[in-house]
Amino acid sequence: MLKGGPNQWALRGGDAQSGGLSTFYNGTRPTAGGYNPMKKQGAIILGIGGDNSNTGAGTFYEGVMTSGYPSDATENAVQANITAAGYHSGSTGTGTLTPGSRISLQATTAPCCTSHYLRHDDADNKVVISGTNSSSSATDKADATWIVRAGLANSSCLSFESANNPGQFLHHSNYQLYLNADTGNSSFAKDATFCPTTGNSGTGTSFQSVNFPTKYLRHYNHTAYIASNGGSNSWDSSASWAADTSWLVAQPWG
Structure with missing residues (x-):
C-alpha cells in the first residue's frame, strides 16, 4: 500500500494469507532522481506492485485508488479483510517435495x-x-x-x-x-x-x-x-x- 501527502510518503505491505502489515518506508519524499520533483504521468498502473522485480513472485497485488491519506488503522483493517478472504496461491510453484507435504x-x-x-x-x-x-x-x-x-x-x-x-x-x-x-x-x-x-x-x-x-x-x-x-x-x-x-x-x- 502506497500513500502520499504533501512531502509525506509511506509504503506498507504484507502477506495476503496471514499476518499484519509491515512498514517499509515512512517519511518525507525521497530525494533520489525521479522521485522529487516528480513528473505528471498520463496513466496510473495498478496491480504490478512496487518495482515489479522478480523477488515479488507469489505476492498479492490488487489495485484501487483512494483520495486523502488513509490512517494506519484503515490499512490494517483492509489487510485483515484480505487475510480473512482466504486467498490461495495455488500456482506459485512453491510446494515442496518433502514426505508428508x-x-x-x-x-x-x-x-x-x-x-x-x-x-x-x-x-x-x-x-x-x-x-x-x-x-x-x-x-x-x-x-x-x-x-x-x-x-x-x-x-x-x-x-x-x-x-x-x-x-x-x-x-x-x-x-x-x-x-x-x-x-x-x-x-x-x-x-x-x-x-x-x-x-x-x-x-x-x-x-x-x-x-x-x-x-x-x-x-x-x-x-x-x-x-x-x-x-x-x-x-x-x-x-x-x-x-x-x-x-x-x-x-x-x-
Missing part, C-alpha cells in the same frame, strides 16, 4: 496447459490434467492435490497419495497413469514410485519411473502416462516431450 503438480507446456494440474478423474480411476483455479469446486481442487510420500519401492524417491482418497496412489499400468489403492505387493510399489530430477525442459521437476528409468511422468492429450522421448507409442512422441514431462511443484489446491 501436500502439493499440486502444474503442467508447464505453453500455450495449452499452464493452467492445468495433474488430477484424478472422478468419472473413473484415470489420471489427467485439467484447468484448476480459485473458482474451481472444492472437489476439483482436492482431486488436484497430492500428499508426498517416501517412495513405496525406493525411499530415496517419491510416491503420491491422493489427498481426498487416502490409501490410493498414483501409479502406472501399461504406461498409463491411474489412481488405485496400494495392493501391498512389490509390483504396485514399483509402479507407484517416481524419482524427481531436474525438469527435462530446464523448468521445474521431472519424475522418472523407478522401474522404467527411460520413461517420465507426462501429460499427452490431457491424459497422464509414463513416456520416453521417442518410441512406438503415441504418447512417446518427441514433440513437446521435454515440456510435457516438466512440472511445477505448486502449493496445494486442496
Whole structure:
C-alpha cells in the first residue's frame, strides 16, 4: 500500500494469507532522481506492485485508488479483510517435495496447459490434467492435490497419495497413469514410485519411473502416462516431450 501527502510518503505491505502489515518506508519524499520533483504521468498502473522485480513472485497485488491519506488503522483493517478472504496461491510453484507435504503438480507446456494440474478423474480411476483455479469446486481442487510420500519401492524417491482418497496412489499400468489403492505387493510399489530430477525442459521437476528409468511422468492429450522421448507409442512422441514431462511443484489446491 502506497500513500502520499504533501512531502509525506509511506509504503506498507504484507502477506495476503496471514499476518499484519509491515512498514517499509515512512517519511518525507525521497530525494533520489525521479522521485522529487516528480513528473505528471498520463496513466496510473495498478496491480504490478512496487518495482515489479522478480523477488515479488507469489505476492498479492490488487489495485484501487483512494483520495486523502488513509490512517494506519484503515490499512490494517483492509489487510485483515484480505487475510480473512482466504486467498490461495495455488500456482506459485512453491510446494515442496518433502514426505508428508501436500502439493499440486502444474503442467508447464505453453500455450495449452499452464493452467492445468495433474488430477484424478472422478468419472473413473484415470489420471489427467485439467484447468484448476480459485473458482474451481472444492472437489476439483482436492482431486488436484497430492500428499508426498517416501517412495513405496525406493525411499530415496517419491510416491503420491491422493489427498481426498487416502490409501490410493498414483501409479502406472501399461504406461498409463491411474489412481488405485496400494495392493501391498512389490509390483504396485514399483509402479507407484517416481524419482524427481531436474525438469527435462530446464523448468521445474521431472519424475522418472523407478522401474522404467527411460520413461517420465507426462501429460499427452490431457491424459497422464509414463513416456520416453521417442518410441512406438503415441504418447512417446518427441514433440513437446521435454515440456510435457516438466512440472511445477505448486502449493496445494486442496
